[in-house]
Amino acid sequence: MAVRAAVAGASGYAGGELLRLLLAHPEVEIGALTGNSNAGQRLGALQPHLLPLTDRVLQETTPEVLAGHDVVFLALPHGQSAAVAEQLGPDVLVVDMGADFRLKDAGDWERFYDSTHAGTWPYGLPELPGGRAALEGSKRIAVPGCYPTAVSLALFPAYAAALAEPEAVIVAASGTSGAGKAPKPHLLGSEVMGSMTPYGVGGGHRHTPEMIQNLSAAAGERVSVSFTPTLAPMPRGILATCSASAKPGVTAESVRTAYEKAFADEPFVHLLPEGRWPATASVHGSNAVQVQVAFDAAANRIIAISAIDNLTKGTAGGAVQSMNIALGFHENTGLSTIGVAP
Ligand SMILES: NC(=O)C1=CN([C@@H]2O[C@H](COP(=O)(O)OP(=O)(O)OC[C@H]3O[C@@H](n4cnc5c(N)ncnc54)[C@H](OP(=O)(O)O)[C@@H]3O)[C@@H](O)[C@H]2O)C=CC1
Ligand SMILES: CC(=O)N[C@@H](CCC(=O)OP(=O)(O)O)C(=O)O
Helix, strand or coil: EEEEEEECCCHHHHHHHHHHHCCCCCCCEEEEEEEEECCCHHHHHHHHHHHHCCCCCEEECCCCHHHHCCEEECCCCCCHHHHHCCCCCCCCEECCCCCCCCCCCCHHHHHCCCCCCCCCCCCCCCCCCCCHHHCCEEEEEEEECHHHHHHHHHHHHHHCCCCEEEEEEEEEEEEEHHCCCCCCHCCCCHHHHCEEHHHHHCCCCCCCHHHHHHHHHHHCCEEEEEEEEEEEECCCCCCEEEEECCCCCCCCCHHHHHHHHHHHHCEEECCCCCCCCHHHHHHCCCCCCCEEEEEEECCCCCEEEEEEEECHHHHHHHHHHHHHHHHHHCCCCCCCCCCCCC
């Protein structure tokens, strides 16, 4: 029998992408759909591409509306999930696509999110060492941030194989849907089109502690991260260019071997053949991740580059993949690795 899933935040970008995936998921029946300012609207007024659901009406995000489901997805702004989650029973699988339960360190949360830490849930990045075991049978899942997904997948093999020094430098470009649907002046078409600009420079971006958490766990020592995000004139996609100094004795062959080993059995991560480079268009609308790695011997640096779709593997696809593991479905169910390029 199919599981019944509610989606809170169905009017937003992450909620919309999740519904696109759930509509094709053979084990899921879509239950309540909720919004906030758009409660009472037809979904079709906000998500006209979700044709089978366009006549559904968005309800208020309340515990009563979300009750009676097997799975509840929370695609709400940061800080809004915890209060909703605590009203849901322990037998319901709650999948939080916001940041509320990602960080283990309460001090990091308070510094970067300026509010009280709600707690820590099993982390929804199955490809990390021990990632699947943490999700199997779990009733709570914290889906990673989009940039930490791209960066952690690019760099963890170098740290897990003790090839990289514990300092990483990351520059990543994101499409504008990463910033959500709520209107913001810097996201006006005339500001974004034909231009690229960095933001959150100098260690201020809230995804920095999440990257440090993941890479440090892989390395077994604290990894420092210098992260510079950049807004790119495209609706979807993240290209993360990550580098770290190589430890003594590292060669191009040892780097390649570590990455081949890390991703050999991964259904969604594609380590590209040597000489080919990740492209956001190749993963558009799919749960796939493209990764490539090179060893710059002159600079003694490992360069790892990844491409994801921020809305798919970067949030909704990652959420479905983790749900599949938690509920014992085949991990690929309802998820595609086929992009829509160009
Ligand atoms: N966009 C992305 O690429 C990614 C997003 N995420 C995470 O997913 C979550 C949603 O992001 P995104 O979809 O981009 O954001 P949007 O702004 O597009 O959507 C936000 C959703 O939350 C609802 N909402 C707003 N305020 C409240 C509130 N106070 N209480 C309950 N619901 C509320 C909105 O309802 P309404 O429209 O009716 O007001 C809308 O459905 C965020 O936590 C984000 O960090 C994670 C990874 C990637
Ligand atoms: C382009 C853009 O603004 N991106 C967002 C990241 C969005 C994301 O996926 O992260 P969360 O899940 O933590 O919201 C940002 O830089 O804050």
